[in-house]
Amino acid sequence: MGQKTSIQALKTKSKYVKISIPAYFMFFDFEKQYSEYDSPCLREPKSPHPYWNITVDLDSHKVLEWTDDFGELTLNAKICDQGTYTLLDSNRNEFYTIKGYVPNCFLPEKDGFGDYLSLHINKDGFVTNWYKNPDFKEFESNGFSPIPITDIKDIRKFVYDFVRPLSQKIASGIQKTEGLTFEWHEVHNELSVKQDELTDCYPIWDDTQYDRDKDLELHIPKIKSVRIDYYGRRGIGYRQRLTNINLFTDITLNETGYYIKVLNKHCAYTDLPDLETQNDIYEVFRKEFSNAVHGDNEYVTKLLK
Numbered sequence: 001m002g003q004k005t006s007i008q009a010l011k012t013k014s015k016y017v018k019i020s021i022p023a024y025f026m027f028f029d030f031e032k033q034y035s036e037y038d039s040p041c042l043r044e045p046k047s048p049h050p051y052w053n054i055t056v057d058l059d060s061h062k063v064l065e066w067t068d069d070f071g072e073l074t075l076n077a078k079i080c081d082q083g084t085y086t087l088l089d090s091n092r093n094e095f096y097t098i099k100g101y102v103p104n105c106f107l108p109e110k111d112g113f114g115d116y117l118s119l120h121i122n123k124d125g126f127v128t129n130w131y132k133n134p135d136f137k138e139f140e141s142n143g144f145s146p147i148p149i150t151d152i153k154d155i156r157k158f159v160y161d162f163v164r165p166l167s168q169k170i171a172s173g174i175q176k177t178e179g180l181t182f183e184w185h186e187v188h189n190e191l192s193v194k195q196d197e198l199t200d201c202y203p204i205w206d207d208t209q210y211d212r213d214k215d216l217e218l219h220i221p222k223i224k225s226v227r228i229d230y231y232g233r234r235g236i237g238y239r240q241r242l243t244n245i246n247l248f249t250d251i252t253l254n255e256t257g258y259y260i261k262v263l264n265k266h267c268a269y270t271d272l273p274d275l276e277t278q279n280d281i282y283e284v285f286r287k288e289f290s291n292a293v294h295g296d297n298e299y300v301t302k303l304l305k
Contacts, residue, residue: 007140010087013087016064017086018056018085019056020086020274053065062126075121076118108131157272158226159226163228169282230247249285258273265280
């Protein structure tokens, strides 16, 4: 899902680049001592496979997430084809992405052969070995720009390859974290033609839904959001006062990509949101569940946004 953009257009529009790489491929040499599990700029640091994420200003070469207490960093990582590199516009909206080998004509070092990334970040957060004139040719040849989802097979892929696995993770995981289970619980998914309210909804019950509901295909071009809705009834466990809980959130499908409200994150239609994003959404549900378990209310209903 995507269309090509010329090098000149990429240069004109690009103001930042976001780098996301697996931390377990990295070799850190911080001024301070960190491991791959407590390094600054990690997402999901407690995950067995955390990712390291930074956003670099293409004019100043400043890492936006850097703070004074991080100190200096020399990073050398053999990433091969496991990274994601995304160009952002002046409003920090994602608009062009490479998933795979390191674009070494754009990111140091030039002799990295697509396998290696090397960054020297000083204590003020500036990348001192950034190229004076980065070459966008690998983005032109290997990247994709977002286009809207309008086809039924794209909605099916989004729902069954991202939303449903995420929902199953939520359903099976969050109760275990607090030692509380429910007599009955499940996660619903619904498609809506509205972005802010669930009207004209189409429930997604199982993998045969699209085969049975021929009417849904007529509405695919109008689908604006997907709701993830966790519901549990009659709590059982050491905190029995929580008897009902309903946590839900929406993922909006707009003209340029996915907008995930709970993360305040835009994802381009270059591909499905990645596993890291899935884990981040799960973590929001888990934390809200934990708050509810340790709270004083028997009934909790909350829209996560």
